[in-house]
Amino acid sequence: MKEKLIYTLGLAAAIYLVRNLYVMLLQLPDEAAQGPIYRIFYFHLPGYFTAAFCFLFSAIFSAVYLVTKKWKWDSMAAALTEIGLPFAIMNLVTGMIWGRIIWGIWWTWDPRLTAALISALIYAGYLMLRNAIPDPTERAKNSAVVAIFAFTSVIFTYKSNEWFRTQHPAPVLTIRTGGGTIDPAMEWMLLHNTLALLMFAGVLLFVRWRMEEQRREIESLRRESLSY
Amino acid sequence: MIRHALVIASKDLRSELRTKESLNSALSLTIVLLLLFSFAFDPASEDVKQWAGGLLWLVYSFAAILIITRGFARELSNDCLEALRASPVPGSALFLGKAFASFLILLGVELISLPVFGIFYNVNPASKPLPLIAALVLATWGVTVIGTVFGAVTVNLHLRELMLPVLIYPMMIPALMAAIELTSASINQVEPEMIWYRLLIGFNIIFTALSVALVDIVLVD
Amino acid sequence: MDERNFTYMFYGLSAAWLIIVLYVITLVSRGQKLKQEVETLKRLVKDRIN
Numbered sequence: 042m043k044e045k046l047i048y049t050l051g052l053a054a055a056i057y058l059v060r061n062l063y064v065m066l067l068q069l070p071d072e073a074a075q076g077p078i079y080r081i082f083y084f085h086l087p088g089y090f091t092a093a094f095c096f097l098f099s100a101i102f103s104a105v106y107l108v109t110k111k112w113k114w115d116s117m118a119a120a121l122t123e124i125g126l127p128f129a130i131m132n133l134v135t136g137m138i139w140g141r142i143i144w145g146i147w148w149t150w151d152p153r154l155t156a157a158l159i160s161a162l163i164y165a166g167y168l169m170l171r172n173a174i175p176d177p178t179e180r181a182k183n184s185a186v187v188a189i190f191a192f193t194s195v196i197f198t199y200k201s202n203e204w205f206r207t208q209h210p211a212p213v214l215t216i217r218t219g220g221g222t223i224d225p226a227m228e229w230m231l232l233h234n235t236l237a238l239l240m241f242a243g244v245l246l247f248v249r250w251r252m253e254e255q256r257r258e259i260e261s262l263r264r265e266s267l268s269y
Numbered sequence: 270m271i272r273h274a275l276v277i278a279s280k281d282l283r284s285e286l287r288t289k290e291s292l293n294s295a296l297s298l299t300i301v302l303l304l305l306f307s308f309a310f311d312p313a314s315e316d317v318k319q320w321a322g323g324l325l326w327l328v329y330s331f332a333a334i335l336i337i338t339r340g341f342a343r344e345l346s347n348d349c350l351e352a353l354r355a356s357p358v359p360g361s362a363l364f365l366g367k368a369f370a371s372f373l374i375l376l377g378v379e380l381i382s383l384p385v386f387g388i389f390y391n392v393n394p395a396s397k398p399l400p401l402i403a404a405l406v407l408a409t410w411g412v413t414v415i416g417t418v419f420g421a422v423t424v425n426l427h428l429r430e431l432m433l434p435v436l437i438y439p440m441m442i443p444a445l446m447a448a449i450e451l452t453s454a455s456i457n458q459v460e461p462e463m464i465w466y467r468l469l470i471g472f473n474i475i476f477t478a479l480s481v482a483l484v485d486i487v488l489v490d
Numbered sequence: 491m492d493e494r495n496f497t498y499m500f501y502g503l504s505a506a507w508l509i510i511v512l513y514v515i516t517l518v519s520r521g522q523k524l525k526q527e528v529e530t531l532k533r534l535v536k537d538r539i540n
Contacts, residue, residue, distance in 0.1 A: 081502035127513040262531040
């Protein structure tokens with residue numbers, strides 16, 4: 042039952058993404074100053090939002106695990122971090138390709154770019170840490186603490202272009218600017234694609250979460266098989 | 270709690286001063302690194318003032334890893350960590366004491382190697398004392414807090430020495446960034462931007478508070 | 491706008507998809523490995539009990 046629901050969601054996400062691609066490529070016009078390359082933004086920002094969303098909930102569920110000590114929250118936090126990472130990388134890579142055209146360089150040590158890279162590295166460290174701790178209780182509580190620490194880097198990335206002078210473009214969404222900096226059709230496209238990526242991340246999350254539970258089962262089966 | 274923390278700190282400092290194990294190794298590492306970097310970057314060049322601050326903090330961050338790894342690992346032999354966990358000292362006091370001891374040791378190493386750096390690279394890092402002192406005190410505290418709390422997280426791992434740098438270097442970049450800017454300002458005799466002071470202070474407050482709040486969970490089951 | 495602008499848009503969109511596809515592939519392969527491991531272990535435990 043649950044599985045059918047998830048596969049339906051997956052199918053819906055796929056159709057939604059294709060529809061978004063159709064609209065953004067064939068219906069929306071090129072941006073006046075940047076040309077066609079601006080469409081990268083439709084994956085750059087939604088990718089970051091999806092990653093930040095995953096990391097936020099990974100920190101929240103880690104805190105919930107520390108309070109309740111229920112395994113499922115730990116599995117959720119682990120799955121969320123792992124799903125968030127490819128979306129964070131998507132954000133970085135699309136940004137680099139955009140920068141190659143608009144700035145003429147792949148990478149610049151701008152505070153926002155640096156902060157986003159740091160954030161990805163920290164979460165990669167979190168995943169490595171999980172693999173390095175053999176004891177399940179120790180792994181769950183220590184990685185929960187690390188997840189909470191790691192989330193500060195997401196806040197730092199988000200705030201970095203208010204705190205520092207950056208080369209990175211300023212926010213464009215109406216909730217941050219009060220409106221007027223972006224064409225409504227383009228803003229809608231951004232929101233549509235964010236939703237599509239979030240749906241897709243939800244499907245991945247379910248798959249990854251079940252794997253984490255399976256891993257737990259393996260661990261307990263191993264102990265069991267050793268005890269005879 | 271403060272009293273407990275001071276007891277732990279003085280215990281760590283005393284044992285450090287008797288053996289001088291991390292002090293000596295960190296000091297010789299900083300000198301060797303300063304020497305090595307002089308091959309990579311020409312100390313006689315015109316723009317030495319541009320990168321000298323960054324180089325100094327790179328060296329310090331390596332020294333910090335050496336000292337911080339010792340912080341909790343020191344207690345592993347003879348099951349001292351278990352004894353400390355069983356003692357009435359709360360985990361947060363244990364953490365603060367260890368962090369304070371590491372802070373003083375690291376600060377000592379930094380102060381001793383600072384003139385060596387000045388001589389080797391022909392710059393005066395103390396041209397403007399205020400940003401330099403702020404960088405030394407605040408960034409060193411920030412770095413030790415991050416290092417000590419992640420040291421507690423990784424203390425029981427076989428891969429401790431491998432995992433610790435992977436986790437803490439990215440975490441402490443904001444503090445290092447601010448320290449580099451402040452030190453460069455001092456070397457170049459310019460007034461640094463306020464944002465770097467604020468970044469350091471904010472970093473220290475947030476991570477000290479988070480660490481004190483969460484370290485009990487890590488140390489005590 | 492020039493040719494390169496358009497090509498790089500194409501690169502950007504493909505990169506975004508490629509990353510996700512690669513991740514899904516690793517996810518599925520890891521999932522299959524886990525499934526196999528669970529089955530082997532279950533059989534092992536059953537054998538031991540019998």
